Amino acid sequence: MESAAIELINVSKKYRIFRQRHQTLKEFILKRKRGEWDDLWALKNVSLQIQKGEFFGIVGPNGAGKSTLLKLIARTAIPDEGYVITRGSVQGLLELGAGFQGEYTGEENIYLYGALVGLKKSYIKEKFNDIVEFSGLGDFIYNPVKTYSSGMYVRLAFSVVAHISPDILLIDEVLTAGDEAFQQKCMLRINELRERGTTIVLVSHDLSRVSELCTRAAWLQQGQFKVVGDPVEVVKAYRDAVESMQPAVT
Amino acid sequence: MAQKVVEARNAAKIDPVLNFREMLAHWELFTLLTRKELKIKYKGSALGFMWSLLNPLLFMMVYAVVFSSIFNTSSIPGIKSYVVYLLSGLIPWNVLAASVGAAPTLLLSNSNIIKKVYFPSELIPLANVAANVINFLLSQIVLVIIVIALGVYPGVSLIVFPLATLCLGLFVGGIVLLIASLNVYFRDIEHFVQILVMMWFFLTPIVYARSQVHRHLLQLWFKINPMTWIIGMFQAIWAENTWPHLDWIYGSVGLSTVVFLLGLYVFWKLKLHFAEEL
Numbered sequence: 285m286e287s288a289a290i291e292l293i294n295v296s297k298k299y300r301i302f303r304q305r306h307q308t309l310k311e312f313i314l315k316r317k318r319g320e321w322d323d324l325w326a327l328k329n330v331s332l333q334i335q336k337g338e339f340f341g342i343v344g345p346n347g348a349g350k351s352t353l354l355k356l357i358a359r360t361a362i363p364d365e366g367y368v369i370t371r372g373s374v375q376g377l378l379e380l381g382a383g384f385q386g387e388y389t390g391e392e393n394i395y396l397y398g399a400l401v402g403l404k405k406s407y408i409k410e411k412f413n414d415i416v417e418f419s420g421l422g423d424f425i426y427n428p429v430k431t432y433s434s435g436m437y438v439r440l441a442f443s444v445v446a447h448i449s450p451d452i453l454l455i456d457e458v459l460t461a462g463d464e465a466f467q468q469k470c471m472l473r474i475n476e477l478r479e480r481g482t483t484i485v486l487v488s489h490d491l492s493r494v495s496e497l498c499t500r501a502a503w504l505q506q507g508q509f510k511v512v513g514d515p516v517e518v519v520k521a522y523r524d525a526v527e528s529m530q531p532a533v534t
Numbered sequence: 535m536a537q538k539v540v541e542a543r544n545a546a547k548i549d550p551v552l553n554f555r556e557m558l559a560h561w562e563l564f565t566l567l568t569r570k571e572l573k574i575k576y577k578g579s580a581l582g583f584m585w586s587l588l589n590p591l592l593f594m595m596v597y598a599v600v601f602s603s604i605f606n607t608s609s610i611p612g613i614k615s616y617v618v619y620l621l622s623g624l625i626p627w628n629v630l631a632a633s634v635g636a637a638p639t640l641l642l643s644n645s646n647i648i649k650k651v652y653f654p655s656e657l658i659p660l661a662n663v664a665a666n667v668i669n670f671l672l673s674q675i676v677l678v679i680i681v682i683a684l685g686v687y688p689g690v691s692l693i694v695f696p697l698a699t700l701c702l703g704l705f706v707g708g709i710v711l712l713i714a715s716l717n718v719y720f721r722d723i724e725h726f727v728q729i730l731v732m733m734w735f736f737l738t739p740i741v742y743a744r745s746q747v748h749r750h751l752l753q754l755w756f757k758i759n760p761m762t763w764i765i766g767m768f769q770a771i772w773a774e775n776t777w778p779h780l781d782w783i784y785g786s787v788g789l790s791t792v793v794f795l796l797g798l799y800v801f802w803k804l805k806l807h808f809a810e811e812l
Contacts, residue, residue, distance in 0.1 A: 395566070402563070403562075405562055
């Protein structure tokens with residue numbers, strides 16, 4: 285049996301919510317501590333296996349730890365307890381911009397991003413035309429990205445990430461900044477990637493999309509999984525819970 | 535991207551082998567960042583490059599005028615030309631001064647990439663040092679022109695030059711890694727560092743020669759000051775026309791390697807929480 289693409293083993297992640305923060309050496313020496321804070325456990329003892337080629341959906345309310353989970357898989361955060369194991373290259377569309385530099389042009393940012401994730405320049409060069417064409421940015425690609433609208437940002441970010449063919453693709457709720465036509469295009473591209481065996485993890489508030497597209501899903505609530513399994517059932521359970529909590533809201 | 539990567543990690547562990555391999559895999563990022571640094575330094579123009587040559591030249595002129603009026607710079611034993619001596623020490627010192635000056639803000643100003651994409655962020659400070667070392671090599675042109683003009687050519691000890699440059703790069707690299715990563719946690723390190731570098735400059739024989747200092751305590755300090763060893767190698771090559779002390783060569787190679795590895799280790803340890811601290 286092939287090993288899983290993503291494995292979380294008893295993972296916990298806490299954030300320090302500072303009431304008072306000492307960020308200078310002077311304060312640290314005088315007060316002998318880095319401030320006063322409360323620990324916020326964004327994830328508590330979470331375990332999960334995602335197999336290669338799965339399209340895994342994650343649903344849950346704001347603050348449930350969904351983004352933290354993706355950050356841990358993408359390595360921009362490290363767990364305080366437990367292990368995160370990934371097999372294959374990981375690319376993520378976690379936050380708007382994917383680390384673009386405002387002063388650089390779209391073109392320069394494509395090469396910078398490629399270099400950041402450890403790709404050869406020749407490889408990016410090969411893909412460059414495809415990326416620009418897919419993004420639909422045209423000559424805007426030669427303008428600094430600080431002049432872009434948020435929709436253009438997302439277009440560029442998705443185009444780059446989707447064309448450098450990662451083994452594992454993480455998508456946070458960022459696609460919604462693109463217009464309907466572009467979102468359709470993204471979904472087609474994601475399906476293409478899936479057919480090629482890419483493992484995909486999608487965090488979304490669009491519940492019908494999750495139950496339609498995903499092969500498996502999880503409902504995350506207060507840093508722990510409530511239900512993991514068939515996306516239709518997971519979404520139904522989550523929907524029921526939301527409705528029972530707020531009966532008046534439609 | 536056919537190759538498989540297996541990573542197991544949690545907060546407590548650093549895997550130096552994995553980290554080194556990641557740095558090597560990001561060679562192209564390193565060259566890209568270095569080129570960006572040089573571009574900023576030279577403002578993308580030939581005139582900008584001239585400025586970076588003019589800087590040590592102007593400093594040298596000021597020091598030469600001031601110090602030749604304080605003490606007799608024309609007859610320092612073992613030194614053929616004070617101007618050559620001054621430049622041979624000043625140009626390598628500038629690598630330390632420029633890199634350490636930039637170090638505290640390097641990570642803060644790149645926080646949006648560091649927070650959003652995982653990559654070996656130690657390459658940001660290292661690319662800065664690399665750019666300063668390249669600038670150092672180009673600045674040697676000034677020295678070479680003066681050496682030719684004065685007719686005081688270096689001898690065979692010139693073959694130590696690459697080794698001395700390597701030591702300089704590693705030593706400064708280690709220090710910059712330390713300062714850059716510590717400054718994420720303690721934002722006022724910048725101020726301490728500036729004062730320390732200034733003091734260190736005057737406590738290293740650059741504008742004066744070791745032989746001119748007669749205080750026993752200072753002579754002792756010169757012996758343990760690693761910048762005396764590293765700068766001393768360049769001074770021996772260009773101005774004294776002798777082989778650098780063997781102790782200094784050994785000391786520089788050993789210490790700069792240790793400082794570099796220590797800097798990397800501390801950086802790796804601290805970078806685990808950069809995303810939250812930046």
